[in-house]
Amino acid sequence: MVDVRRAAERYRGGDAAAGIDTRHAFSFSGHYDPENTGFGLLVACNEERLVPGAGFAEHPHRDLEIVTWVTEGELTHTDTAGHATVVRPGDLQRLSAGDGVRHSERNAGTGPLRFWQMWLVPGVFGVAPEYDVVRGIADGTPYALDRAQAVLHVRRLRAGQRSAVPDAPWAYLQVVRGSLEVAGRWLAVGDSARVTDAEALVVAAGHGGAELLVWEMHAEPGYG
Structure with missing residues (x-):
């Protein structure tokens, strides 16, 4: 089943x-x-737009996988584990909160900042925090979360190019640039599709191409 949600x-x-x-x-x-608290392991997918100087003050997280994808500008990240990083378009950032960490995200640049932040429930709890940045992640490269049964696929498609959606019990598709067709419906920037029991599903980019984030998930949250 393909459930399309509009921006x-x-x-x-x-x-x-x-x-x-x-x-x-x-x-x-x-x-x-109550009818929209998450999908698979995904419990947040926030599109954030920050003007220069704006940001989120230091705040805590625990037992959460936080993955960030920048589409415009530069994101400045700091956390209480000692990391201070600037994340740019094409970079993938992961903060595994583990047994507790505090962080802040800011637009310290001179232009607008736009990024997507996604939260997933891990399969292990109470472990030490982890942090990772992949610079210029290659198209089609899968990024697996070690602490969750989830894999992020980044797809950059040329006009008319087709791409298979991973077969999985839960697949979440987020359009971050351009447009694409899935199951006979067109999705634009900000639109998403929640696919249950994905099998042999293919998407196709529109005339201007598309950049797509695809979450492949093989579990639902299990707390305790």
Whole structure:
């Protein structure tokens, strides 16, 4: 089953006065929809738009896998494990919160910042935090989360190019650039598709090509 969700359907959050514009794919913070709390292991997929100087002050996380993908600008990351990193388009950042870590994300640059931050529930709890950045991740390269039964696939497709969606119980497709067709429906930037029991599914890029993030997931959250 393919469940298409449009960008306009996302819950609009953030803090306009602070220069933060957030679009939530799932229930988040003060917004709660009992019918939309997650998909597979994915419990957040936030599109963040920050003006220069804006950001999220240091705050805590625990037992969460946080993956960030930048599409415009530069993201400055710091955390209490001692990491201080600038993440740019094409880089993939993962913060595994483990038994507890505090971090901040800011736009310390001079231009707009746009990034996608995705939270997944791990399969192990109470372990030490981990941090990783892959610079200029290659197209089609799978990035597996060691602590969760999930793999992120980055797809950059030329106009008309086709690509297979991994066969998996849960597959989440997020369009971050361009447009593409999936199961006879067209998706634009910000649109997503939640695919249950994906099998032999193929997507095709539109006239301007597409950049697509695909989560392949083989479990649902199990706490305890």
